[in-house]
Amino acid sequence: MKRSSNHTTTNRLNRTHRHSYLLSGLLECAHCAGSYAIMSKDRYGCTNGQKDLRIAHLDDGVCANSKTISRSELETRVLDAIPARLLSVGSTTSLQDEINKQLTATTKTGERDQEKLKSHLSEVSRK
Template sequence: MRIVCDELWKRVKEHQRLVCELFDFPPRNRLKTTHPPDYLLSDMLQCPECGGSYAISSKDHYSCINRKKRLPIDDLGGECCGNSKTITRHEFEERVPNCIPVAFYSLEIFDLISHKMIAVETGKLKAIPSRKDETAKELCAITRQQKNLAQ
């Protein structure tokens, strides 16, 4: 039941439609737009006790993820990780570059490492077609078996 007359109701609906056209933004999922910040050395630390990865746990501290979540670890006999050691992000980002030898920064070493990495990756890519051939042979054998069973 409406308390307003039909003419006023139509004008209100028309005004709402115009406002929606002017200010209609595509719906957003706000959870997808928020991304955790990426740090220079994220996903590079490993817990010495349980082997889990270190991640930012508080404002700027790295700590063991398994300890924070209190997950039982099979390697520890079902116990939780007891490693309570943390390191600040700034300290970690200062220590690691200082440990890398200066010779690593030379272009010759960089070129050598990059060529080796390219060779390894191309080797992996060349190995994939052989698996494809094996899968095709297995598929043909299965198809023949199905035809035999159907007859």
């Protein structure tokens, strides 16, 4: 069986030549809410504006945001905005503990709901 090779992220070959940066996939255009991505050598820009895509919530207009920013400048601004204590070992440990508690609680709730559904299904099947 021959697999079709397309130009999506599911294509392993396509993923191998795409660089991934610190903010890849996390940026959004303030004007049209489209994705901000590397447009030219190390510069981020709005992909909707570059491609002249029609945007429904802009009354089928094109994104007028033609501003770009260098990758290094943007990464510096973002990292400078994060307080140093936020990334300390103690804060990440307490954050991880809280995440683990929430996951445990969610899992227990899900298991209880599943048991209730099984019980209800048995009751309905019996009737």
